[in-house]
Amino acid sequence: KTVCVTGGSGFIASWLVKLLLQRGCTVKASVRDPNDPKKVEHLLALDGAKDRLHLFKANLLEEGSFDEAIDGCDGVFHTASPFHNPTSDPEAELIDPALKGTLNVLRSCAKAPSVKRVVLTSSVAAVICNDRPRTPDVIVDETWWSLPDFCRENKMWYVLSKTLAEEAAWKFVQEKGIDMVVINPAMVIGPLLQPTLNTSAAAILNLVNGAETFPNLTFGWVDVRDVATAHILAFENPEANGRYCLVESVAHQSKIVKILGDLYPSIKFPEKCANDNPLAPEYQVSKERAKSLGLEFTPLKQSLKDTVESLKEKNFLT
Numbered sequence: 001k002t003v004c005v006t007g008g009s010g011f012i013a014s015w016l017v018k019l020l021l022q023r024g025c026t027v028k029a030s031v032r033d034p035n036d037p038k039k040v041e042h043l044l045a046l047d048g049a050k051d052r053l054h055l056f057k058a059n060l061l062e063e064g065s066f067d068e069a070i071d072g073c074d075g076v077f078h079t080a081s082p083f084h085n086p087t088s089d090p091e092a093e094l095i096d097p098a099l100k101g102t103l104n105v106l107r108s109c110a111k112a113p114s115v116k117r118v119v120l121t122s123s124v125a126a127v128i129c130n131d132r133p134r135t136p137d138v139i140v141d142e143t144w145w146s147l148p149d150f151c152r153e154n155k156m157w158y159v160l161s162k163t164l165a166e167e168a169a170w171k172f173v174q175e176k177g178i179d180m181v182v183i184n185p186a187m188v189i190g191p192l193l194q195p196t197l198n199t200s201a202a203a204i205l206n207l208v209n210g211a212e213t214f215p216n217l218t219f220g221w222v223d224v225r226d227v228a229t230a231h232i233l234a235f236e237n238p239e240a241n242g243r244y245c246l247v248e249s250v251a252h253q254s255k256i257v258k259i260l261g262d263l264y265p266s267i268k269f270p271e272k273c274a275n276d277n278p279l280a281p282e283y284q285v286s287k288e289r290a291k292s293l294g295l296e297f298t299p300l301k302q303s304l305k306d307t308v309e310s311l312k313e314k315n316f317l318t
């Protein structure tokens with residue numbers, strides 16, 4: 001099979017490219033700058049890359065940029081989307097590349113008759129951010145949708161970017177008759193293949209590198225290897241459809257600090273919460289659909305250990 005991975009050098013995409021090559025696929029990966037060694041060297045070093053990895057230069061904001069990478073592919077994994085805190089202009093930095101970029105990629109898919117299925121990397125960010133209460137007895141599932149107005153009111157720009165992109169993608173594929181499956185992971189951690197620090201791994205690095213306090217935040221967590229595997233299962237299983245939330249466990253940052261402290265007693269972790277508000281409540285996210293794909297989750301403790309080991313190995317620890 002020949003497949004395209006957009007944003008191939010990213011944290012999740014690098015694992016996806018690795019596992020697709022391992023499965024014998026020919027991979028056409030798009031990157032913004034194929035001449036930047038930090039973006040491509042780790043991909044070119046993967047097993048099978050020499051024979052079956054092809055790099056293409058593409059930018060989400062350039063119309064038609066992905067045509068060449070997508071042409072002739074059986075499947076397209078659209079992972080590229082900015083994930084960082086915007087500096088000044090959320091529209092230009094996050095929302096345009098997510099929303100216009102997703103439609104740009106889907107238009108290239110619509111032009112390529114070879115494409116049988118698109119797997120879109122959305123996020124639980126597009127699922128959970130609305131006015132419904134989240135408490136320990138609430139089970140969030142794939143029927144939930146984040147509300148754009150709620151995101152705007154709370155200035156949750158990344159969440160808004162993912163919500164608008166996924167909404168627009170569903171509308172587009174329904175109009176054009178494209179087969180799409182969506183993966184909605186929570187905070188993704190685990191070993192880094194790329195040499196640069198991505199946003200979700202940075203959340204763990206921050207705790208390990210001597211932060212005074214931990215944020216008063218509760219997130220779902222999932223391992224990057226499981227996220228990559230879920231994308232492949234969603235592509236390979238003809239029965240796969242709709243959205244798949246990927247959350248191994250939901251845990252407040254205080255719990256993450258506790259697990260890390262047990263794993264690394266010699267490291268000093270923050271003991272205090274960043275504010276005096278009640279701790280952001282935990283909730284549950286349904287694993288039923290993810291398990292129906294055949295996915296088995298790596299336990300959170302293992303993912304945290306592998307994240308820290310990887311951050312150490314790449315010299316991110318101060």
Ligand code: NDP
Binds near residue numbers: 007122
């Ligand atoms: P990374 O920052 O590692 O990867 C983001 C990728 O998007 C990079 O390859 C980047 O390319 C690409 N990209 C950003 N802007 C553009 C643009 N204008 N044109 C082309 N490519 C662009 O993050 P992750 O691997 O974590 O994220 C990958 C996907 O997973 C995203 O869609 C993200 O929203 C989603 N996700 C991530 C979660 C997480 O916790 N990590 C959780 C849930 C969803 P370049 O290398 O050139 O910068």
